[in-house]
Amino acid sequence: MKIPEGKTITLTFLSTNRKEKEKRWAVNVVLSGGASFGDVFKVKAEDAEGNKIPEAVFEFAGTLVDIKDGVGGISYDDFIKGKHEKGVWLKRPGVEPVPGLLTFA
Numbered sequence: 001m002k003i004p005e006g007k008t009i010t011l012t013f014l015s016t017n018r019k020e021k022e023k024r025w026a027v028n029v030v031l032s033g034g035a036s037f038g039d040v041f042k043v044k045a046e047d048a049e050g051n052k053i054p055e056a057v058f059e060f061a062g063t064l065v066d067i068k069d070g071v072g073g074i075s076y077d078d079f080i081k082g083k084h085e086k087g088v089w090l091k092r093p094g095v096e097p098v099p100g101l102l103t104f105a
Contacts, residue, residue: 005034013060013088013100023098024048025090027058029074040073045090059089 045053052070062082
C-alpha cells in the first residue's frame, strides 16, 4: 500500500449500535503518506459527545489497539498483516463490546 509522501488518509469507523447513546463511538485511524515497516499510525477514539474515550481496546485489522485518553496506535506492520480481517470492535471497561463498521463520508 503506497500513500504519497505528505498525504494522509483517515479511516473512520462508527459503532453499529446507534440507539444507545452510551454505547456509541467513533474511531479514526490516520494513515500517513510514505509510511513503511516500523512506523505507527495514530488511532483516535471518541464517544457519542465527541469526548476522548479514556480507556478502551479497539479491535481492528486482527490487532488489539490499546486506547488511553482517546489515543492509541497501530503499527504499519500489524495493519498490513491484518488488512483483510473484517472484525471491528470497541471494548470499554463496564460496557459490553460494541461492533463497528468503516464509513464513507
